[in-house]
Amino acid sequence: MAPVKVQKICCIGAGYVGGPTCAVIALNCPDIQVTIVDLNQARIDAWNSKDFKLPIYEPGLEDVVRKARGRNLFFSTDVDKAINEADLIFVSVNTPTKKSGVGAGFAADLNYVELATRRIASVATSSKIVVEKSTVPCRTAESMRTILEANSKPNCHFDILSNPEFLAEGTAINDLLKPDRVLIGSLQTPEGIDACTALADVYANWVPKERILTVGLWSSELSKLAANAMLAQRISSINALSAICEATGANIDEVANAIGFDSRIGPKFLKASVGFGGSCFQKDILNLVYLSESLHLPEVAAYWRQVVDMNEYQKRRFAKTVVDTLFKTITGKRIAVLGFAFKADTGDTRESAAITLIKDFVAEKALVQIYDPKVEHEQIWLDLAEAIPGTPIEAIKKQVTICASPVEAASKAEAVVIATEWKEFKEIKWEDIYATMDKPAFVFDGRLLLDAEKLRKIGFHVTTIGRGAA
Numbered sequence: 001m002a003p004v005k006v007q008k009i010c011c012i013g014a015g016y017v018g019g020p021t022c023a024v025i026a027l028n029c030p031d032i033q034v035t036i037v038d039l040n041q042a043r044i045d046a047w048n049s050k051d052f053k054l055p056i057y058e059p060g061l062e063d064v065v066r067k068a069r070g071r072n073l074f075f076s077t078d079v080d081k082a083i084n085e086a087d088l089i090f091v092s093v094n095t096p097t098k099k100s101g102v103g104a105g106f107a108a109d110l111n112y113v114e115l116a117t118r119r120i121a122s123v124a125t126s127s128k129i130v131v132e133k134s135t136v137p138c139r140t141a142e143s144m145r146t147i148l149e150a151n152s153k154p155n156c157h158f159d160i161l162s163n164p165e166f167l168a169e170g171t172a173i174n175d176l177l178k179p180d181r182v183l184i185g186s187l188q189t190p191e192g193i194d195a196c197t198a199l200a201d202v203y204a205n206w207v208p209k210e211r212i213l214t215v216g217l218w219s220s221e222l223s224k225l226a227a228n229a230m231l232a233q234r235i236s237s238i239n240a241l242s243a244i245c246e247a248t249g250a251n252i253d254e255v256a257n258a259i260g261f262d263s264r265i266g267p268k269f270l271k272a273s274v275g276f277g278g279s280c281f282q283k284d285i286l287n288l289v290y291l292s293e294s295l296h297l298p299e300v301a302a303y304w305r306q307v308v309d310m311n312e313y314q315k316r317r318f319a320k321t322v323v324d325t326l327f328k329t330i331t332g333k334r335i336a337v338l339g340f341a342f343k344a345d346t347g348d349t350r351e352s353a354a355i356t357l358i359k360d361f362v363a364e365k366a367l368v369q370i371y372d373p374k375v376e377h378e379q380i381w382l383d384l385a386e387a388i389p390g391t392p393i394e395a396i397k398k399q400v401t402i403c404a405s406p407v408e409a410a411s412k413a414e415a416v417v418i419a420t421e422w423k424e425f426k427e428i429k430w431e432d433i434y435a436t437m438d439k440p441a442f443v444f445d446g447r448l449l450l451d452a453e454k455l456r457k458i459g460f461h462v463t464t465i466g467r468g469a470a
């Protein structure tokens with residue numbers, strides 16, 4: 001049998017991964033009909049909104065959707081119809097860390113993947129290529145295959161591929177248009193290799209052939225966890241060094257620059273910070289830890305766990321620095337937190353370091369004034385309610401305010417904390433911030449974003465992560 005020529009794609013899950021990925025596929029493959037489906041009606045309505053108020057903020061995304069929507073890109077809640085029509089189905093649903101049961105706090109919750117897979121099995125009346133796109137533990141493809149085979153109708157054959165997504169939020173469109181690589185894993189059987197070729201041909205519409213890597217199914221699944229673990233490990237390593245810098249008077253930027261010149265190390269992903277966040281790093285490492293433990297490799301598990309432990313330490317260390325510097329108490333003091341997203345250029349707050357900081361400030365009885373240019377207010381309240389369980393949201397709202405501008409957030413505050421590296425924070429008129437704050441006015445730069453010397457000239461006391469006291 002020759003590989004199928006893919007004509008219709010269905011993507012189950014219209015989130016941060018499924019939405020942008022399949023929008024870019026539609027843009028680059030005008031001959032393929034791409035339908036992105038989701039159970040969440042509000043999300044689909046937003047994708048279909050006339051004024052392009054899309055459910056996620058991602059630079060360049062609106063442009064892609066404007067070009068392809070209604071041409072060969074469609075958003076729908078009719079999951080069954082899209083499954084049935086498609087030759088190839090991406091499963092791009094959420095895979096959060098389990099909150100209860102075996103592996104709670106570590107293992108991935110595969111309930112959504114399983115439900116989507118069962119849906120495919122129950123409604124499909126013809127053969128399909130099913131592609132696992134969500135980040136999942138190794139051997140998930142194998143479970144999907146078992147479910148599909150056990151529940152399929154006669155004459156329905158399913159080939160399973162793993163095609164992990166490596167996009168980073170904030171740069172997703174560029175990452176998708178010019179990926180470092182596309183990775184496709186398949187069973188090394190003739191059918192598996194044909195399915196792999198069918199998907200590779202889709203990407204070949206815009207990705208150079210040498211960047212499309214085809215490997216075994218399990219290598220592909222493990223590579224995604226490994227890539228994220230290695231990236232996060234670099235951040236934890238530089239953050240560990242930032243603590244040494246603060247204690248010795250060395251400068252973490254100078255250290256990162258010096259080591260990054262070594263071509264074997266390279267300059268990227270060496271920015272010290274208040275801690276990494278996002279939906280992937282912590283989840284994927286904990287997945288790797290769980291996998292290692294399940295494989296009876298406790299030393300390997302402990303090694304990777306330390307990357308997450310160091311990240312927790314960094315967040316707590318930063319919060320403690322704020323309290324210690326403000327004369328060891330922040331009770332009743334106003335603290336402005338600039339940035340709530342886990343990184344700049346996204347409205348996503350999953351695992352954002354800002355959440356941990358604010359939780360600690362609230363526990364210390366401070367009054368927190370938050371400003372973020374993109375995050376929805378409702379999302380901030382949801383995150384804080386989850387992070388501070390047992391405290392009614394009305395009580396949280398007595399201590400936390402969401403503000404419409406940096407100046408409003410800084411009003412009568414004793415300290416400004418930079419939690420996200422939004423470019424606009426560099427461009428603030430810091431004189432105005434100074435004027436509105438109580439004195440002495442402190443700035444804590446958790447993102448190495450600001451020109452500390454300039455701020456000191458205005459009168460601020462500045463503490464920058466990875467730099468000894470001036």
Ligand code: UDX
Pocket residue numbers: 165166167168169170228231235268269270271272273274275276277278279280281342343344
């Ligand atoms: C990451 C991976 O980069 C991507 O390949 C994968 O598909 C999903 O997970 P993402 O989480 O969207 O992407 O963003 P990323 O740019 O990797 O940043 C993750 C976190 O690390 C952010 O909180 C960021 O601020 C932080 N970070 C990043 C640092 O603290 N220092 C750095 O040098 C780089």
Ligand code: ADP
Pocket residue numbers: 012013014015016017018037038039040043079092093094095112115116119134279
């Ligand atoms: P990610 O960052 O991995 O894309 P998101 O949470 O942003 O994760 O998106 C996952 C999407 O998948 C959500 O919008 C959710 O409603 C959707 N979803 C989960 N399970 C199913 C399912 N069985 N059928 C359709 N959509 C689903």
